Structure formats: structure tokens, C-alpha cells
Amino acid sequence: MNTKVVKINRIQPNPGAIYEAGLIIKNGGLVAFPTETVYGLGGDAFNSSSSKKIYEAKGRPSDNPLIVHIANITDIDAVATDIPSIAYELAAKYWPGPLTMILKKRPELPKETTGGLDTVAVRMPVNEVALDLITAAGGFVAAPSANRSGKPSPTLAQYVIEDMYGFVDMIIDGGDCEIGLESTIIDLTSSPAMILRPGYITFEELKEMIPDIVFDGTILDASSEEAPKAPGMKYRHYAPKAEMILVTGPTENVIAYINEKATRGRENGQNIGVIATDETQYLYVAPSIKTLGSRNNEKQIAKNLFRILREFDDEDTDIIYAESFEEKGVFRATMNRMIKASGNKEVRV
Numbered sequence: 001m002n003t004k005v006v007k008i009n010r011i012q013p014n015p016g017a018i019y020e021a022g023l024i025i026k027n028g029g030l031v032a033f034p035t036e037t038v039y040g041l042g043g044d045a046f047n048s049s050s051s052k053k054i055y056e057a058k059g060r061p062s063d064n065p066l067i068v069h070i071a072n073i074t075d076i077d078a079v080a081t082d083i084p085s086i087a088y089e090l091a092a093k094y095w096p097g098p099l100t101m102i103l104k105k106r107p108e109l110p111k112e113t114t115g116g117l118d119t120v121a122v123r124m125p126v127n128e129v130a131l132d133l134i135t136a137a138g139g140f141v142a143a144p145s146a147n148r149s150g151k152p153s154p155t156l157a158q159y160v161i162e163d164m165y166g167f168v169d170m171i172i173d174g175g176d177c178e179i180g181l182e183s184t185i186i187d188l189t190s191s192p193a194m195i196l197r198p199g200y201i202t203f204e205e206l207k208e209m210i211p212d213i214v215f216d217g218t219i220l221d222a223s224s225e226e227a228p229k230a231p232g233m234k235y236r237h238y239a240p241k242a243e244m245i246l247v248t249g250p251t252e253n254v255i256a257y258i259n260e261k262a263t264r265g266r267e268n269g270q271n272i273g274v275i276a277t278d279e280t281q282y283l284y285v286a287p288s289i290k291t292l293g294s295r296n297n298e299k300q301i302a303k304n305l306f307r308i309l310r311e312f313d314d315e316d317t318d319i320i321y322a323e324s325f326e327e328k329g330v331f332r333a334t335m336n337r338m339i340k341a342s343g344n345k346e347v348r349v
Helices: 015-026 048-058 073-079 085-094 128-136 157-164 203-209 251-267 298-314 329-341
Strands: 004-007 031-033 040-044 067-070 099-105 119-123 140-142 170-173 184-187 194-197 243-248 272-276 288-291 319-323 346-348
Touching: 004 015, 004 157, 015 031, 015 040, 015 128, 015 170, 031 128, 040 048, 040 128, 048 140, 067 073, 067 128, 073 085, 073 099, 073 119, 073 140, 085 099, 085 203, 128 140, 157 170, 243 251, 243 329, 251 272, 251 319, 288 298, 298 329
Parallel strands: 004 170, 031 170, 067 119, 099 184, 243 319, 243 346, 272 288, 272 319
Antiparallel strands: 031 040, 040 140, 067 140, 099 119, 184 194
């Protein structure tokens, strides 16, 4: 497949390119596009063939549901039914934005889009290019992250091109994603409401509106017969090519442990990488040390994670040792991605 790559400034979008991209989706094709979270891989949410193409392009299990993206809050009624009042309250506060709600789906929405479930994941992004594309495509775009399944989600177009060139009809290069971490997913079909994937909208913020909300931090085993209700619950996600190990404990113990492992690994001819922070990056001795940012800026750290994992892929790193974070606020989302990227490999020192 010939993939067309188009660069678009999200402040001054190219109407012709957006129209062309919308037409591709209307005709059953696929378009990768930027959102404020990560790049998405979009197809017509009401076209079962388009959803099948998305799974094929990603190499994604077909029981892993897609998120339906809309451009108007009122369009939630076209994809979901029996919508609780809290959904409209959440939409009024957080849409457009990085919040995905799981609701009971309308019968017209194909099960290929929802991973065979009777529920639908839906959100309204804030990115201007994404909103224009959704509108041009007819208003309902099913889109997971625009990466091969299991790899770190792309926050830059260069990684979309690396993964998706030849698999999709068009890639829209809209620059760097502002947030760089996938949306929070909240299940409103369960009682009490449950966060299935932490994100930029935090558990603490949602609890102010839904006092009895709970957080589901579990990961379904890949051999489980239970269908995941949201992206990223069942299968290994966000994983770099290298083995990744999280190191938890007092700062001085973490640094000593990682430096010992890095020194030994280098002696054995291994290419060792370290994920550090601004406060600690100069204390490590590994060949490749990358900082997520300051521990005082949880949103900066979240934004930089996927980019750094991709950079380690580019460097053919063998093992990555990573500092960990306290699981609260946006750090909870960062740790969720890091734990899954490491395949639950964590060392306490």
C-alpha cells in the first residue's frame, strides 16, 4: 500500500488535506492522525470492514476494543444508549479532552469496533486537527494508538511512519502530542464506576465527582478467556525492544543498584540504558541515560515516557533500568505504563 504523509499545522490546518483524509475514512480506508494524547489510527467506526483493517494494521487481537472518537458532545447519543447522567456531567467538564467513557453501545455500532462487547469506549479529543478530521470523516472515527501492537504508543509522527508506513492510506504529521499519554478510561457500566486505565485525568479528580469510584489496577493474563473492556488491559503494552526493569526504593539504593547492574552489563558487552529524572541523571554511569524530567513536574514526566522508550529502541538498547514513582495523580498513569512496558519486572532495593 502506498502511504501518503501530509504535514499539517494544527493552528492553521490544511482544509484540502483534511477533506482528503476524511474521504479516505468514509471510503473504508485508514488515516493516522494526531491527538493531544498520542497519535491515533482512524477508521469509520460504523464500518465493520474498517475496524477489521485497524486490527490487521496494528497486528492487534480482535477482542481488544477500539475507542470511538467524536467531534461533538451530543454525538455520544449516536453510539451509546442508556447513558447515565454522570456521563453528561463528565463530558461537560472534561470534553473535549483526554477522558474515555465506557457506556452501553447502540445496536447499530458493529461489534468489530467494540471488540465483540456490548459496550463502547467513546471520547472527544481536544486537538484541532483530530476534531477537523473526525468531522470530515462523518463524525465517528474508531481509533486505537497508531503503533504496531505492543510497542510504545507514538507521540511523534516519525514513529507512526516507522510502524504504519505501507499499512495505512495516509499519515497526518501534526507535530508533537501535547500530553503524550493515552486517555483515562472510566467504565460507567459497572457499579460503582471504575477506572480501567489511569491517565491525565486523575483518580483524585474523578473522585470529586464520583465519590464511590474505584480503581482497577489489574492486568488480565493473555491466556484469559475474559474479553478486555478497554485498550491495554489484557496484553503486554507500551513495550520497548529491550528488557525493562523498574527499580523501587530509597533514591540512594536505586542509584547504587542501577550503577552496579550497568557496570556489570557494560563489562558483558551489553548496551545498558537508564530512565532517570532531572534530579538524578548525573549520578548514573550507564552508556545511555535519559531523563523524563523533574519529579516536581508529573505531567512532563508522563509526556516524555513513550518518546524515551522509542529512543532506546533506536539505540538498540539491551536492558533498560528505570526509576519508579509514587502511584498517585498523573504519576499513577506513568507507573501503569511503565509496569506494563516492563512486563511486571520490578526490583525493590
